[in-house]
Amino acid sequence: MIFTMTIELSLRVERLLQQLLDRAEARAVYLSDKGGNIIAQRTMAEYQNEENMSALAAGSFFATQELARLIGEGGFHCVFHQGGNNSVYMQSLEGEMLMLVVFDKESNPGLVRLYANETGRSVERLLAEEDQSNQGLPAIGMEFEINESAQPFSQSS
Amino acid sequence: MAFINFARREIAFKIVYYGPALCGKTTNLEQIHMAVDPRTRGELTMLSTQQDRTLFFDFLPLKSDVIKGFISKFQLYTVPGQNIYNETRKLVLRNVDGVVFVADSQFDKMEENLDSLANLESNLRLQNDSLARLPYLLQFNKRDLPMVAPVHYIDFLLNNRETRVPTIEAVSTEGVGVFETLNLMSKMVMAHFMKQNNLAGSSLPDEVCVSER
Secondary structure (H helix, E strand, O other), rough: EEEEEOHHHHHHHHHHHHHHHHHHHOOOOEEEEEOOOOEEEEOOOOOHHHHHHHHHHHHHHHHHHHHHHHHHOOOOOEEEEEOEEEEEEEEEEEEEEEEEEEEOOOOHHHHHHHHHHHHHHHHHHHHHOOHHHOOOOOHHOOOOOOOOOOOOOEEEO | OEEEEOOOOOOEEEEEEEEEEOOHHHHHHHHHHHOOOOEEEOEEEEEEEOOOOEEEEEEEEEEOOOOOOOOOEEEEEOOOOOOOHHHHHHHHHHHOOOOEEEOOHHHHHHHHHHHHHHHHHHHHHOOOOOOOOEEEEEEEOOOOOEEEOHHHHHHHHHHHEEEEEEEEEEHHHHHHHHHHHHHHHHHHHHHHHHHOOOOOOOOOOOOHHEEEE
16 A cells, blocks of 8 residues: 655645644644654744654554543544643544644644644545545556665665 | 655655564664664654663654655664553554564574564554565574574574565674665565556565575
């Protein structure tokens, strides 16, 4: 199985994320899959190690789903971690996607949640329109060539 | 599940290091982080207890230019080996593209190796996956210790299947076999990706082709 993000779909999703970023006055918005792969993002601030952030967010969010099950819930739709200056809001989307919003104390957590909900539904509709399961790579005309002369990774000298 | 982002020209693969407690999974990632070209790696995130036992997972993002025209991202995860953390292991296995099973070569660890391999198979079944469909290899670690089992014995115990998978001897604390494992696993994952999608160049690298029993 493979998840493919075309350029057109990427632009449409990022447009939605940008709207959320502007309306919620957030610092960053990431859309990732359940494995923590960043699918799309819009950011106001430069964050180092975004992949680590996304992997940790996905791990912690889906760990809470098990916690929900243990207390008799089907799952938690959102998780909010509040810090002194910076906070994160995570919301699950259909297809086991995760939206992560990073915001600072200038933003209103209630508004972040409201706008994130709206954007989440729009992103879900957009992704549902794309028939991912029938979109094989050869069908969209892509070829991949592996550089067989080199090892993927080498040790620094 | 590999992920391709055409807008960013990126392909992402997830590789999980699995195995019994204290077999050297985290050490593999530490050695890679220490020795790999710094331009190709991100930060090593380790979620450990105060006793340095993995609590949640370790995570190391790497990138390579091995697929022409794309940035190939390999996300390396470890699982916590202790029995009580099986829910976490299930979580880390989600969307996995390839598994490195790190076996502890010491004689008295064979039962733990077998239990962990059975646990891996069981957790994969829960997500409708299996070792038969997934690229994986066996790393026989701790070959420098005095009471290690012969390689052919561990191979008989862990690799006695319809299709044998590649095995690599390692001393992860010294970096021996660590990059060999990483590079072979990366190639296997890419070959599997190409084959699954009927793409050109889908033949497996020579070292991946192993005889069937």
